[in-house]
Amino acid sequence: MPRKLPAASKIGDEIVTDAVRVTRPSCTREIAVRWVLARPELFLNTVGDVKLLPHVLAAADKFDGEAPPADEVEALVERRSLTPLFV
Numbered sequence: 001m002p003r004k005l006p007a008a009s010k011i012g013d014e015i016v017t018d019a020v021r022v023t024r025p026s027c028t029r030e031i032a033v034r035w036v037l038a039r040p041e042l043f044l045n046t047v048g049d050v051k052l053l054p055h056v057l058a059a060a061d062k063f064d065g066e067a068p069p070a071d072e073v074e075a076l077v078e079r080r081s082l083t084p085l086f087v
Contacts, residue, residue, distance in 0.1 A: 031068045031076050033059035038067030 033056060036044045044060065047053050076082070 028076060028080070029055055030059040030062060031072050034063055034066070034068045035073055037063045038065070 033044065036042050037060065044056075047056055
């Protein structure tokens with residue numbers, strides 16, 4: 001008999017169930033790429049990893065001209081413990 005998985009809900013780029021919270025890397029990349037592309041003073045460096053490059057290009061292709069919502073960016077920064085490179 002197959003094990004029944006708990007019902008899941010989506011919060012930002014996370015899948016949340018009663019048992020586990022999983023961050024989908026593709027959504028994390030999409031948030032980061034959208035954040036960069038929405039700022040004309042920035043540019044997006046491509047990655048050298050041939051396994052990662054298609055995902056970054058796909059995220060860029062989905063860019064709709066809008067920056068991601070601030071709460072999604074803040075959640076990503078907190079979840080990944082991101083800090084500025086230059087202070």
